[in-house]
Amino acid sequence: MTGRPVGRGWRPGAALLATALLAAVLLPARSAGAAPSATSRNDAAITLGMALEPPNLDPTKSAAEATEDVVYCNLFEGLTRIAEDGSVVPALARAWTISADGLTYRFQLHSGVRFHDGTPLTALDAKYSLDRARAAGSTNPLHDLLVAVKSVDVDGELDLRIELARPVADLLTYLGWGNLVIMSPLTSARAATAPVGTGPFRFKEWRKGDAIVLDRNDDYWGPRARLRRVTFRIVPDSSTSLAALRAGDVDGFENFPSPENIAALAKDPRFAVVVGSTEGETLLAINNARAPFNDLRVRRALSHAIDRTAIIKGAMYGYGQPIGSHFPPHHPAYIDLTGRYPYDPAVARALLAEAGYPHGFAVTLKLPPPYYARRSGEIIAAELATVGIRVTLQNVEWAQWLDQVFKNRDFDLTVVSHTESLDYDIYARPGYYFGYSNPAYSALLERLSRDRDPLERRQMLGEVQRMLADDAVNVFLFELPKLGVWRADLHGLWREAPVQGMDVTRAWLDAPAAAGMHDRSRSLPALLLAAAGLAAAALGGLALSRHVSPTYIAGRLGSLALTLLLASAVIFVLVEILPGDPAAYMMGLNASPDAVAHLRADYGLDVPPLQQYWAWLAGVVRGDLGLSYTYRVPVAGLVAERLAVSVPLAVYALVLAVLLAFPLGLAAAARAGTRTDATLMGLAQVGLAVPNFWLGILLILLFAVQLHWFAAGGFPGWDAGIGAALGALTLPAIALAVPQGCILARVLRASLGEALREDYVRTARAKGLSGGQALWRHALPNALIPVLTVVGLQFSFLLAGAILVETVFSLPGIGRLIFQATTQRDLIVVRSVVLLLVAAVVVVNFLVELSYAVVDPRLHQRSGA
């Protein structure tokens, strides 16, 4: 470092700007709190948490359960619907008749029904929707169940007729499922991102990674909903769900992903705990087609080796009913087969020996993300080990699970819950991933589908259960519980889940709602802020460049461009080899291979890689980052939404880091060599060793759970008010700032120590300046240069490296976007965002280098060195 004092290194203008930024960030934090909203009892807004974000909002295109959770009955309606007790009741069809031979169904639709865009509903819309679902190449998950439909005809404006080739006993049930809702031909193409239905709620907005907002449809044809607004907030980690609930970030969970906390919540008078059942048969699924599991004795040995009650206790904390076959215990035709294979490791070992495996064998157990699967997996591995089966656990994301297990049947064992109701037909589907095939079973289902006599059907359903248990196709573990937890004053949500969906149409709040939080539309102000920041940086660069020779800048710019090009190639290659098939992920569980191929073609995934690379680069240059595979919206918009969180968070954390570092560093330097110096720097060393995500967990524990000063996680959006938004960013910013601030303090201290030993400081001291004056007026300006460099680097680190803290606090930032996109195999998003971040780092480095050159003009003359 040169010893020359730098007069122009610290500009008053820059100081002013920094102060203004500081003020803008800090001042409104308290003043603009949540405005009190006196909503009447029938006019409240609630926020419900959900674990998985839907890939899109079109339930007729994919089997993603999360999609149906949001839109079923709330936004879209079918001809019929499933009531809470599982029965089929009228919906858009007010009545129907079935011919004696069971082949002709006539539906009369309600009159006066309008779609949310104002167009009236007619039988033509119903015909359009059903024809679309059953068309060849349709990606509707129920496509296969509609093959018996011969025709759908319109007999009058509100009269619909369905002709069948053979009787389908469950047709009315299928029509009540979320995949067969009625859309208008005018709007169905946009349903993935802007759904238009007939339901009591209309689509308001979807903040990717954060929340989906539905507003009441005041023109609803039936009884109006009582809630004014419902926000479905994505709480991706079960670890943050409790904190989110306690902190009031969400008003409830239809299905709370953390059973260990149910007991404590049940004792808490603020919450109602409502435990019901889903249609989810949770299985240790077995690849019946693969040795050694093609041997019935081995499969039965597995059934004997697994202790269901231990799993229900250990993984589910006692919630969940044991099952002995693939059938829900709450169904009238259920028979208890849990005693079919009693837990007995000795019997299991004997069966294995009989099958030729006296010493067991090694297998892999693939576990998808839901907590029940991961936790059950550990217990299952331990239990199988006692009978000699050595289990390797492999955690997989949903995309990989769909690709490896479901699609390619590349697995030995897996744990999964099958949540479709009465889906025992999957055991008769050719090519289904269980690899099970039994002609007798298929014949039984064939008879069942024709028979409409209730008594006979019930008997046959019993037969279905017995046959699956006898064949020990899978180890049947437990019926997945529905652990409803919500504010005690919230009513009308379902206890049971007989169909995939979270019906909020009859929900209401007792008290005048104080929870009218999170009301906002788009987060433009933040985008403007980000743009202003970038513009300021660019202007600063220009101002600096007056002192630097153009050739130097051109050279650096050239190498910058080269680095970016190289980076793009590296990223593309990296991302191209990601295993997993985005099309399969989007299509969901029950998609046909045909449909997946269709989608792949739609998204240009069938083009050679090099062509994809050039198309991508050309798009990036134009500013067009393409369309997200999973969300089906432009990536540029997604990135802008996330930057509106990440940029302010990075700035906030950096400001806090500087506020921490300067007092620390200056105090230590002022007392250089003393005990204070050593203590302060020792503290800084401790501070930088604390991982920021652990600090985040501790901050939540203290400030959100114990003291209720801050929200435990989530982001309300900038439209909720700057105070609320900054409040949500405060704990994450502290968690990020402490280690960075400690690093900065040490850099400042070291740099000051160096400057203090320089001759000019000694001269100043000799001329009679006090130690403090010498420090402030001579040492500090010189010591700032390395500090500013570190600040620049820290900004890019904070922008890109906040992923763990974002995870801890469920913030929809850029790091989470990449993480989610990676696990969803959304290649388009991953590659573009990573490139953007690399560009940000490179540009910041470039600016830092420029500022160096300005400070020390000799540098650019020997730039080749």
Place this chain on the structure above:
Amino acid sequence: MSEAAPRRRLDAGLAAAAAAGIIVVLAALVSLTGAFDAGLALNIDARLAAPSAAHWFGTDPLGRDVLAMIAAGARVSLGVSLGAVAIGVGAGVPLGLVAAVLGGVGDEAVARFNDLVFAMPSLLLAVLLAATMGPGPANAVIALGVFNVPVFARLARAGARTLLARDFVLAARVAGKGRLRIALEHLLPNLTGLLIVQATIQLALGIAAEAGLSYVGLGAQPPAPSWGRMLNDAQTLTAIAPWLAWCPGIALSVTVLALSVLGERLRDVFDPRARR
């Protein structure tokens, strides 16, 4: 300069750090012998027990002993981080040396490569890599190791370039030794100190990064315990079993702290010019 007082204090800090480091390493070694295996067995009836004489750090939701898990986790943490440093040294040092000795286009290429990798958001890319290759300790080693390569390449290159101008190198050159021989016989031995310092620091960073990867589920896979995953699992249980959040976090922080103190002390030894 009155350096004496803080120097002694630093040594006290060093002693503490060394003690902590030794405990962690010992724990890892003991867990290798299987002494903790009994504590790692599931025992659902004994789950979520608070710290006691039988279980110093309590038990987890599956009834495993948290102390045993932390010891086994130390093995994973140290193993992954050491592996990542080995990759960094193994690939980075030859790269840096060759670049410095050869100069020209090769040198420029190595410098560009360094810039490129440095420009990548490392933690994010490690997440991406680990997710791509499939989660697991071996892949975590690679994902973290890749980002150690330019660190050591840059260090070796810079160090070698200053050494190249020194008299003993000139003497060797006059004696007719080839470039690579000079690099091996004269440059590398003189860089050892610097490399050890950097390796210690990267080891500390690697342990923190490994914990981060396993926190998001991309590190060691269950049933092998790991500090990051323990912290993730602890998050739903903070109200019921706070020791699950405290114990692994403290183990992690103390280990990172110990290594970074050690690194700085080593720097004082090997690089006296960097002393205050």
